[in-house]
Amino acid sequence: xxxxxxxxxxxxxxxxxxxxxxxxxxxxxxxxxxxxxxxxxxxxxxxxxxxxxxxxxxxxxxxxxxxxxxxxxxxxxxxxxxxxxxxxxxxxxxxxxxxxxxxxxxxxxxxxxxxxxxxxxxxxxxxxxxxxxxxxxxxxxxxxxxxxxxxxxxxxxxxxxxxxxxxxxxxxxxxxxxxxxxxxxxxxxxxxxxxxxxxxxxxxxxxxxxxxxxxxxxxxxxxxxxxxxxxxxxxxxxxxxxxxxxxxxxxxxxxxxxxxxxxxxxxxxxxxxxxxxxxxxxxxxxxxxxxxxxxxxxxxxxxxxxxxxxxxxxxxxxxxxxxxxxxxxxxxxxxxxxxxxxx
Amino acid sequence: xxxxxxxxxxxxxxxxxxxxxxxxxxxxxxxxxxxxxxxxxxxxxxxxxxxxxxxxxxxxxxxxxxxxxxxxxxxxxxxxxxxxxxxxxxxxxxxxxxxxxxxxxxxxxxxxxxxxxxxxxxxxxxxxxxxxxxxxxxxxxxxxxxxxxxxxxxxxxxxxxxxxxxxxxxxxxxxxxxxxxxxxxxxxxxxxxxxxxxxxxxxxxxxxxxxxxxxxxxxxx
Ligand SMILES: Nc1ncnc2c1ncn2[C@@H]1O[C@H](COP(=O)(O)OP(=O)(O)OP(=O)(O)O)[C@@H](O)[C@H]1O
Ligand SMILES: [Mg+2]
Numbered sequence: 414x415x416x417x418x419x420x421x422x423x424x425x426x427x428x429x430x431x432x433x434x435x436x437x438x439x440x441x442x443x444x445x446x447x448x449x450x451x452x453x454x455x456x457x458x459x460x461x462x463x464x465x466x467x468x469x470x471x472x473x474x475x476x477x478x479x480x481x482x483x484x485x486x487x488x489x490x491x492x493x494x495x496x497x498x499x500x501x502x503x504x505x506x507x508x509x510x511x512x513x514x515x516x517x518x519x520x521x522x523x524x525x526x527x528x529x530x531x532x533x534x535x536x537x538x539x540x541x542x543x544x545x546x547x548x549x550x551x552x553x554x555x556x557x558x559x560x561x562x563x564x565x566x567x568x569x570x571x572x573x574x575x576x577x578x579x580x581x582x583x584x585x586x587x588x589x590x591x592x593x594x595x596x597x598x599x600x601x602x603x604x605x606x607x608x609x610x611x612x613x614x615x616x617x618x619x620x621x622x623x624x625x626x627x628x629x630x631x632x633x634x635x636x637x638x639x640x641x642x643x644x645x646x647x648x649x650x651x652x653x654x655x656x657x658x659x660x661x662x663x664x665x666x667x668x669x670x671x672x673x674x675x676x677x678x679x680x681x682x683x684x685x686x687x688x689x690x691x692x693x694x695x696x697x698x699x700x701x702x703x704x705x706x707x708x709x710x711x712x713x714x715x716x717x718x719x720x721x722x723x724x725x726x727x728x729x730x731x732x733x734x735x736x737x738x739x740x741x742x743x744x745x746x747x748x749x750x751x752x753x754x755x756x
Numbered sequence: 757x758x759x760x761x762x763x764x765x766x767x768x769x770x771x772x773x774x775x776x777x778x779x780x781x782x783x784x785x786x787x788x789x790x791x792x793x794x795x796x797x798x799x800x801x802x803x804x805x806x807x808x809x810x811x812x813x814x815x816x817x818x819x820x821x822x823x824x825x826x827x828x829x830x831x832x833x834x835x836x837x838x839x840x841x842x843x844x845x846x847x848x849x850x851x852x853x854x855x856x857x858x859x860x861x862x863x864x865x866x867x868x869x870x871x872x873x874x875x876x877x878x879x880x881x882x883x884x885x886x887x888x889x890x891x892x893x894x895x896x897x898x899x900x901x902x903x904x905x906x907x908x909x910x911x912x913x914x915x916x917x918x919x920x921x922x923x924x925x926x927x928x929x930x931x932x933x934x935x936x937x938x939x940x941x942x943x944x945x946x947x948x949x950x951x952x953x954x955x956x957x958x959x960x961x962x963x964x965x966x967x968x969x970x971x972x973x974x975x976x977x
Contacts, residue, residue: 476882507883516879519974520897529893530883563975574879581883 424487425585425617426452426475432482433470433641437650439648442644445481446641452634457618459628459649461664462638466619470640473586475619476508488585506534509578509753513590515570517562523549524558524571530581548576552606568599575606585719587616592627604631625664629713631654637661650722654687654749666754682739683730685749686714686721695746696727702742703735726753757945759814765932766952772846773956776918780853781911787858790818792865793891803877804887820859828856829924842960844925849918857914864906868899901972906962912957919953930952 416463433445444467448553452458462468477487477493486493488504496504509530510529517526525547531541549555552572562570578586589608592600611618620632628649630633635653636646639660645652656662667683684695702707707727714723729752732734743750757765795813798806823831829852833843836851872895880894896903919930929949937946 478878478882502884502886505882510879510882512875512879514875516873516875516878518894518898519873520900521974529880533883533885533889533893563974577883589884 422455425454425456426450426619427485427487428471428475429485429487431471431474431481431486433467433474433479434482438704443641445474447695448484448641448643450643450646454617455611455615456634457608457620457632458621459620459632459635460638461622461625461628462660463532463623463664466636466638467641468623469589472538472589472619472621473509476505476510478510478589501588506530506581507583508585508587509581509583510587510589510649511571511574511578513593515562515567515574515594517570517573517577517634519562521561522558522563523554523560523562526573527576527580534581544580546578547570551577551610552578558655566599568603569593571595571599571603572606575610577602579610579614579616585614585619587619587621589621590623593619593624600627601630601637607631637664653724654685663677667706667751670686680729681710681726681753682736682743683751683753684725684727685751686725687749688720688722688749690720691746695743695748696725698740699727699739703739705730705735709740757942762945762948766929769927769929769932769949770784770952772926773915773918773930773953774920776849776853776926776928777911777915780850780857781907781914783850783854784857784861784910784914785907788856790863791858791862791867793895795862795866795870795893797887803881803890803958811873811935817859818950820856821863823856825852825856826923827869827878827919828852829920846921846926846928849921849926852924853914853921855912856917860913861906861910863937865903867894871902871911872898882926901968901974904964904968904971908961908968909962911960915953915956915960929956935939957977 428448431445431448432443434443435442450473460468460471470479474481475488476495476721477496480494484494488508491504493501493504517679519527527545527548528541531544536544543557546555549558552575554569554572554576557565557569557573562573567575574591575586586607591607592603595603596693604627607618607620610616611631618631620627622628632649634647635649637652637658637660639658644658644660645656652661653665656665656667658659661667696707696709709728710726710728711724712725714721714725718724730739740750790897791813795810795817796802797804798810798813800807800810802810819827827949830847830856832852835855836848837843839851840848842848876898877890877894885894918926918928919933920930922931922934929952933949933953936942936949
């Protein structure tokens with residue numbers, strides 16, 4: 414399933430047939446089943462799925478906060494589930510994690526929190542001090558060194574957690590719902606910070622989320638997890654513009670005959686621009702063609718070398734015939750059109 | 757009894773009481789703190805799961821706690837004699853006090869450490885901390901306000917137990933209160949000694965609560 418550009422970048426983490434079963438009273442829960450994935454160096458790899466899909470279980474198996482029941486997880490050529498305690502602790506310094514609830518030391522200052530990974534690794538005091546200052550600079554919290562976490566906002570706490578995660582110079586950063594406790598504006602700033610870290614420090618990032626917007630905004634690759642199995646996987650552009658799996662369509666709110674019931678109201682049309690060369694203003698033309706107005710609900714389209722990429726949501730015409738006419742018109746222009754639930 | 761004699765006696769007996777209370781508490785923490793840590797980390801969901809050891813420790817702690825102090829003191833006479841040279845007396849009472857207090861301390865420590873957010877412990881694990889590092893740099897510092905509160909409760913409880921030391925030849929405010937109140941019917945002396953005991957308990961309790969509050973950074977200040 415890998416796209417072509419993947420193969421020439423080294424693999425950072427590889428999962429082979431990972432299965433995780435939790436024993437519960439009166440049976441067992443299969444949280445992950447036969448998961449195989451390759452995450453390459455420098456990727457921002459998103460894992461998306463509904464609640465209970467197994468996202469947390471998957472990411473926790475990668476740094477062995479949880480142990481898979483079966484399968485291999487390869488990191489730096491070693492199988493994570495088979496590592497001894499010492500190897501495990503060394504591996505964990507190369508693979509940091511941030512959490513939805515930040516999980517900072519509440520009785521320590523921001524500076525002390527960031528120093529923690531270096532203290533346990535035995536880094537000399539003077540170097541710790543310098544590095545803490547650098548890290549505070551990166552996350553934009555230089556003035557908060559002496560503050561305690563309780564004095565910070567959620568976004569600031571997550572920045573401290575990110576600085577702490579970077580303190581051990583990791584190769585990989587695992588993020589489990591890192592923005593789910595934050596408001597949309599703060600989410601944006603944290604996502605931009607993650608992207609900056611990925612670009613400037615070359616750190617591979619694994620992002621767990623249930624929000625499509627997070628994937629769209631920063632991920633290069635995405636795997637859709639559904640009921641413990643991977644429903645679909647690939648580059649974000651590919652998966653987003655040509656969604657194949659039912660789970661993916663459900664997540665993106667695309668209406669299909671199977672889920673029409675669930676999404677009883679589907680008042681919008683999604684138009685996907687996949688590099689078409691559009692000479693005329695498409696919506697203006699559509700309105701003229703239909704003889705009635707449609708309004709743009711949201712648009713996220715950018716132009717690259719005269720071709721357009723992205724998507725646009727417009728109101729769906731009430732009248733079925735007019736709606737069909739709109740479909741036909743847009744498809745005639747080579748665009749992908751789908752009925753979606755309005756976000 | 758003149759005012760001056762009374763004051764002199766109360767001062768001396770306060771010293772005796774503290775002389776029993778403070779070392780007993782400190783030694784009880786020396787034993788009880790590591791035991792409390794073990795009770796937490798060896799739990800099934802702990803950072804060093806050893807369920808069998810956990811169960812054994814739990815049973816031992818419960819057994820020790822279920823023996824009434826006064827009986828334990830008698831049972832321990834041979835041990836006390838071996839350690840202190842004699843079975844009775846103010847200094848010797850430290851042995852049974854310590855033995856009866858440390859399982860209690862262990863439970864107090866256990867409950868304080870269990871209050872630490874498991875997410876923080878998990879974060880420390882994800883950063884590659886050893887078990888000892890998590891105990892020393894995460895569990896204990898994060899639980900410190902609660903541990904201080906627990907310490908205040910333990911020291912006041914031990915203080916109250918010293919009152920029974922009189923039965924094993926120990927001195928102290930408790931003995932004064934019992935001797936004068938019960939045997940000599942000098943109720944004023946009994947009340948005076950009791951007031952000093954109450955003041956000591958208040959002092960430790962209020963001191964502990966205040967300190968716990970001051971060192972706690974979980975609230976915005
Ligand atoms: N310790 C556990 N014991 C038993 N079952 C568990 C345990 N942890 C997770 N599960 C089960 O495994 C499945 C996957 O859980 P997981 O937490 O990985 O989901 P998730 O995708 O992260 O969901 P969310 O978006 O709500 O965080 C769920 O059915 C859950 O009930
Ligand atoms: Mg989860």
